[in-house]
Amino acid sequence: xxxxxxxxxxxxxxxxxxxxxxxxxxxxxxxxxxxxxxxxxxxxxxxxxxxxxxxxxxxxxxxxxxxxxxxxxxxxxxxxxxxxxxxxxxxxxxxxxxxxxxxxxxxxxxxxxxxxxxxxxxxxxxxxxxxxxxxxxxxxxxxxxxxxxxxxxxxxxxxxxxxxxxxxxxxxxxxxxxxxxxxxxxxxxxxxxxxxxxxxxxxxxxxxxxxxxxxxxxxxxxxxxxxxxxxxxxxxxxxxxxxxxxxxxxxxxxxxxxxxxxxxxxxxxxxxxxxxxxxxxxxxxxxxxxxxxxxxxxxxxxxxxxxxxxxxxxxxxxxxxxxxxxxxxxxxxxxxxx
Amino acid sequence: xxxxxxxxxxxxxxxxxxxxxxxxxxxxxxxxxxxxxxxxxxxxxxxxxxxxxxxxxxxxxxxxxxxxxxxxxxxxxxxxxxxxxxxxxxxxxxxxxxxxxxxxxxxxxxxxxxxxxxxxxxxxxxxxxxxxxxxxxxxxxxxxxxxxxxxxxxxxxxxxxxxxxxxxxxxxxxxxxxxxxxxxxxxxxxxxxxxxxxxxxxxxxxxxxxxxxxxxxxxxxxxxxxxxxxxxxxxxxxxxxxxxxxxxxxxxxxxxxxxxxxxxxxxxxxxxxxxxxxxxxxxxxxxxxxxxxxxxxxxxxxxxxxxxxxxxxxxxxxxxxxxxxxxxxxxxxxxxxxxxxxxxxxxxxxxxxxxxxxxxxxxxxxxxxxxxxxxxxxxxxxxxxxxxxxxxxxxxxxxxxxxxxxxxxxxx
Numbered sequence: 022x023x024x025x026x027x028x029x030x031x032x033x034x035x036x037x038x039x040x041x042x043x044x045x046x047x048x049x050x051x052x053x054x055x056x057x058x059x060x061x062x063x064x065x066x067x068x069x070x071x072x073x074x075x076x077x078x079x080x081x082x083x084x085x086x087x088x089x090x091x092x093x094x095x096x097x098x099x100x101x102x103x104x105x106x107x108x109x110x111x112x113x114x115x116x117x118x119x120x121x122x123x124x125x126x127x128x129x130x131x132x133x134x135x136x137x138x139x140x141x142x143x144x145x146x147x148x149x150x151x152x153x154x155x156x157x158x159x160x161x162x163x164x165x166x167x168x169x170x171x172x173x174x175x176x177x178x179x180x181x182x183x184x185x186x187x188x189x190x191x192x193x194x195x196x197x198x199x200x201x202x203x204x205x206x207x208x209x210x211x212x213x214x215x216x217x218x219x220x221x222x223x224x225x226x227x228x229x230x231x232x233x234x235x236x237x238x239x240x241x242x243x244x245x246x247x248x249x250x251x252x253x254x255x256x257x258x259x260x261x262x263x264x265x266x267x268x269x270x271x272x273x274x275x276x277x278x279x280x281x282x283x284x285x286x287x288x289x290x291x292x293x294x295x296x297x298x299x300x301x302x303x304x305x306x307x308x309x310x311x312x313x314x315x316x317x318x319x320x321x322x323x324x325x326x327x328x329x330x331x332x333x334x335x336x337x338x339x340x341x342x343x344x345x346x347x348x349x350x351x352x353x354x355x356x357x358x359x
Numbered sequence: 360x361x362x363x364x365x366x367x368x369x370x371x372x373x374x375x376x377x378x379x380x381x382x383x384x385x386x387x388x389x390x391x392x393x394x395x396x397x398x399x400x401x402x403x404x405x406x407x408x409x410x411x412x413x414x415x416x417x418x419x420x421x422x423x424x425x426x427x428x429x430x431x432x433x434x435x436x437x438x439x440x441x442x443x444x445x446x447x448x449x450x451x452x453x454x455x456x457x458x459x460x461x462x463x464x465x466x467x468x469x470x471x472x473x474x475x476x477x478x479x480x481x482x483x484x485x486x487x488x489x490x491x492x493x494x495x496x497x498x499x500x501x502x503x504x505x506x507x508x509x510x511x512x513x514x515x516x517x518x519x520x521x522x523x524x525x526x527x528x529x530x531x532x533x534x535x536x537x538x539x540x541x542x543x544x545x546x547x548x549x550x551x552x553x554x555x556x557x558x559x560x561x562x563x564x565x566x567x568x569x570x571x572x573x574x575x576x577x578x579x580x581x582x583x584x585x586x587x588x589x590x591x592x593x594x595x596x597x598x599x600x601x602x603x604x605x606x607x608x609x610x611x612x613x614x615x616x617x618x619x620x621x622x623x624x625x626x627x628x629x630x631x632x633x634x635x636x637x638x639x640x641x642x643x644x645x646x647x648x649x650x651x652x653x654x655x656x657x658x659x660x661x662x663x664x665x666x667x668x669x670x671x672x673x674x675x676x677x678x679x680x681x682x683x684x685x686x687x688x689x690x691x692x693x694x695x696x697x698x699x700x701x702x703x704x705x706x707x708x709x710x711x712x713x714x715x716x717x718x719x720x721x722x723x724x725x726x727x728x729x730x731x732x733x734x735x736x737x738x739x740x741x742x743x744x745x746x747x748x749x750x751x752x753x754x755x756x757x758x759x760x761x762x763x764x765x766x767x768x769x770x771x
Contacts, residue, residue: 101589191583
């Protein structure tokens with residue numbers, strides 16, 4: 022039986038942390054992109070090592086990692102802008118090695134457009150480069166410009182638009198040719214909250230329509246909301262790869278936040294406590310994995326001063342910070358004590 | 360190739376919609392024409408401004424008719440008349456008059472070679488120079504009086520002329536003479552000048568590849584384009600696009616200049632332009648363009664911004680103008696050592712070859728073939744090198760590549 026594996030990617034650790042049967046929904050998803058053991062070096066520095074993941078039709082797959090982790094290099098290799106030193110990238114499992122660029126939409130991290138060219142001309146040119154019929158491209162361009170609040174801007178030049186408007190045009194350019202695979206590198210950076218919502222809705226809509234989406238972002242809250250699966254990369258190596266829910270279940274232990282005048286030693290002595298952090302009168306108790314929250318609450322001392330109490334899972338943001346600061350890796354190696 | 364053509368089409372369309380390109384496209388021939396016409400008008404005015412003078416000849420030896428005929432043939436605007444006035448009367452006759460001169464031609468011409476000239480106070484400064492046209496007929500009269508025969512008189516009157524002959528050019532020239540020489544020259548000069556215009560136009564337009572590549576980096580659009588086409592296709596598309604833009608510039612240039620040239624010069628320019636030699640001239644121009652365009656594309660991709668061009672990049676921009684350093688020695692001796700050596704150097708070959716072929720009556724075919732081979736190989740090599748540089752350079756943001764980095768990309 023085909024199984025989806027959630028693997029621990031900690032350095033030196035090859036164990037399978039958890040093994041779950043893939044859901045029917047996931048199994049039915051067609052694999053659009055397969056990245057297999059990708060490796061890349063610049064001079065003597067290895068920037069990617071054994072990177073493997075898949076992107077399926079209709080899913081949003083997030084690629085996460087701190088600055089310099091290798092996200093953009095991975096994406097540039099997929100796009101054929103760079104060539105990997107090792108490994109393979111296949112589209113629909115095709116062994117030809119040639120990535121059909123016209124089936125891929127790409128929004129690079131570096132934002133830019135021809136400054137003194139009309140919006141419609143740019144969109145049509147980029148659609149033409151993707152072999153997309155120009156009459157259809159014109160219709161779609163106008164529809165998207167309207168949808169993104171840029172009606173009547175088709176004859177404006179990019180330099181006449183605001184930065185946010187320019188980003189919307191660039192986003193439209195990446196999807197104008199109805200790509201099968203859409204690669205978005207930091208799509209939300211520099212956007213105001215309203216535009217972020219607009220982008221989020223559109224990305225979700227595209228996924229619903231069957232577009233395979235590879236999304237790279239630093240904004241963990243957005244990724245957490247949107248992504249079906251994630252691939253976390255650090256120093257060019259895989260750290261976490263799996264379904265969002267599974268990752269959260271695996272890594273996002275519960276934490277209990279208590280506001281009140283208390284001594285942290287009271288809480289450190291409690292069972293199933295991984296670590297305790299105190300900030301003035303707010304104490305956060307990080308619980309160990311597999312703890313039952315309601316059971317654990319019964320252990321709270323009666324004399325505890327509680328003005329507020331909340332119990333929730335740690336966020337993807339915290340997982341990301343932990344990984345980016347090597348806390349988890351050091352924990353795995355037993356170098357940090359709870 | 361389809362993607363290359365798409366990029367080329369885009370570059371053409373984008374520039375043709377660009378106001379500054381359109382202005383430049385028409386402004387260049389207009390400025391050229393304006394300079395040409397202003398020069399012509401100024402020249403024409405100076406002819407018109409030649410003052411018509413009254414030249415009165417007191418002729419005692421019967422030479423007046425010959426003098427009048429000579430002046431008329433020379434196009435000098437004199438109103439000539441014979442006069443009986445004596446030298447004693449001249450001062451009173453000239454009083455108050457202007458642009459008037461009296462010539463006294465008598466025995467003093469025969470004995471002393473002297474012609475007294477009395478002029479009014481108001482005389483143009485060039486009058487004495489104009490008078491020199493009368494020297495030859497007066498000398499003939501003088502010699503006739505000395506008893507020199509008619510044949511000798513004509514020979515002496517025709518003066519001495521220096522006829523330069525070069526040994527190398529004498530072979531096979533026996534059959535060409537008179538108007539044949541002029542026609543042969545025009546068959547080389549007209550297509551040569553035309554090819555020069557083509558090369559300069561496409562090289563100048565091709566320099567925009569430099570700007571285009573660095574601008575795409577500055578605008579950060581390169582990565583988006585490269586998600587659809589390969590770096591080689593992008594570079595080739597630019598080269599072809601700007602080549603066509605250069606030809607459009609040539610076409611506009613010709614559309615402006617040709618009618619004016621035909622009108623002003625009264626010269627069958629098309630007859631001398633549409634000759635087989637033109638093919639070779641144009642081929643040299645195109646190969647030269649391809650080589651320089653590849654260099655421009657490659658170097659343009661190494662720059663973060665046009666304004667930040669370093670010494671290395673600026674030097675690359677100057678390469679097409681290298682032949683101008685050798686233009687003196689090449690023109691003074693088109694078969695000399697400097698001309699020959701620079702024919703084989705890739706950067707100077709197109710320009711020098713055009714100049715030499717325009718000037719030489721007998722084309723050195725061996726040198727031409729070697730030079731063309733050098734050019735073709737150089738264009739191919741530079742295309743390959745530029746492709747390597749372009750591939751890496753176009754995605755390098757924020758700084759100019761150093762020569763060391765460029766060398767590393769080439770070697771990779």
